[in-house]
Amino acid sequence: MFASICRRRLLRLRQIPSDAGINPSLPNPSDALLSHACSSAALAGFPVSKPCPTTISYLISCGLSPAAASACKRRIRSTAKADAVRALLRTYGYTDADITEVVRRDPSILILDPDRILRPKLDLFASLRVKPRTLATAPTLLTRSLDKHLLPCIQFLRGIIGVDSDVSSAICRAPRALHQADLDKNMRPVVDALRRLGLPDKSISKLLTIDMCVLTISVDRITQIFDDIKALGLGVTDTGFVYGVSRFCRLSRETCLRKVALYRSFGVSEGDLQKAIKRQPTILGFSDESIKKKLRFFLDDLKFELSEVMERPVLIGYSLEKTIIPRCAVISVLMRERKIDPNIKLPWALLGSAKVFSERYVLRHAQDVPDVVKAYEGKIAFEGFRDRDVLVPLKP
The missing domain is CATH 1.25.70.10 (Transcription termination factor 3, mitochondrial)
Incomplete structure (x- = not known):
């Protein structure tokens, strides 16, 4: 059912002309200007492998740095189509930052046909609730064939993993894997x-998720x-x-x-x-x-x-700077204020989620010992523990 829905959507979309909204028999002023600028750039000695100045300017308008724009080897021959691609992405929830990330990672997205090529793929990922931000970090997924790669691979994953929500989670965790893996060469084998x-099927499902x-x-x-x-x-x-x-x-x-x-x-x-x-x-x-x-x-x-x-x-697995040291600072403050036993089993005290630790050591003492909040926020440095009233200092 999943594949048939996507195929029906694809058939409807294929009825749209490849350049919907643009009359191919009439010259586009911006395209003519771009073509002239590129030709002039080539005559002026710009290497063919490098983008022309107008392409660089357009990429900069997309949010790329001048250096990144200049390094791009792609030539945008239709700014109208590129604008349509950006407009389409916005309708699917892409922010300007997301679009900049897409262009930075794969400028070739701007030269794809927005309705015939991109829209069916965006519909597919939207139906799976894959967030735009995920695709922005792996835009090459949008360059893969819908019929030959994306639909077969996703249908295969659905058969192994199960529900679409878990398929979505799998894609969001490793979007590049969906681009790189080949159904017959990698996935099935x-x-x-x-x-x-x-490995049991249940474990295989969990592993792929x-x-x-x-x-x-x-x-x-x-x-x-x-x-x-x-x-x-x-x-x-x-x-x-x-x-x-x-x-x-x-x-x-x-x-x-x-x-x-x-x-x-x-x-x-x-x-x-x-x-x-x-x-x-x-x-x-x-x-x-x-x-x-x-x-x-x-x-x-x-x-x-x-x-x-x-x-x-x-x-x-805990971050030293963000988790371990702030927790040590909190426990040190509580030891100093005699709120907890100085002989507490410290390895055990440091364990637990942020919520558990906060409830156990910070929120419980926040009113009596306001410094625990400051320590947890990193505003009080951890300088060591007091062991039987003797400070055990940190090594420099």
Whole structure:
């Protein structure tokens, strides 16, 4: 039904002339001016591979910087059509900022026929409730064939994932994957491989919903990822397995091994690392510098035991500057004011969502200790904890 609705819409739209509203037998003044300007630019010595001055000017009017406009190799031969494309995008909810992003990422969108080429695709994504901002970050999707690529791929996803809301979520999380994946070369073989390797259909649906990028890698790489994740102690029925596949498919095998070696260099045992990855596979996805910075803060500044961190690997996923340090500042203020036990189990206290932490430590004490609000907002610097009235300072 989904495909038939889209095809009926497409058939109706194809009845619209390719240049609706423009009489091709009459010259367009702006087109004539642009053509003359481009011809003059070529005669004046402008390389053919570079856009003419009028094209540069038009791209600047779209919000591009002069440097970005000059770097564009596309030549806009019809400003009227380009204007129509921008007008069409606005009718589908694109803001000026979104349109600028579209043009910056793929100026060729401006030369597509707005009614015959773009409108059916915009209708398709609108029917799936894919937000304009998502397409603005991956405008090349609008250059793919509707009949040969978009509709077949989306119909395939719908058969695996299920409801359209989850298909929309999948596209919004990884729009470029829908552009890059080929139905017969990637999507079907990968799904077949996932089934052959023992991943239940429910887990496959979840995996594609959280990360369609898995559909862009080879079957051999998928097999290798399964072997590597199983070697870390995760089974295909474990909750964290699909998250491990998602994380590993975005990293090369060499990068994954380097992350493992980095954790081991801090003294993490193989067993503890396996348990941590099983609980939180995403700990392998952070940059080397981020991992080092967080572990050093926990071990050197907060005096945590390494086992305390690895037993709560979600801590490694928190932002140091935006989450960990502000929470430490709040707890430090409450310790100073004797509102909480100085022997509180700090690793446990730092856990939880922003809402949970705020209700537990900030809102509960905001009236008696106004400084907790300032500390949570970063207006009071964290300088260390008091342990039995002795300040444990941060290292410089």
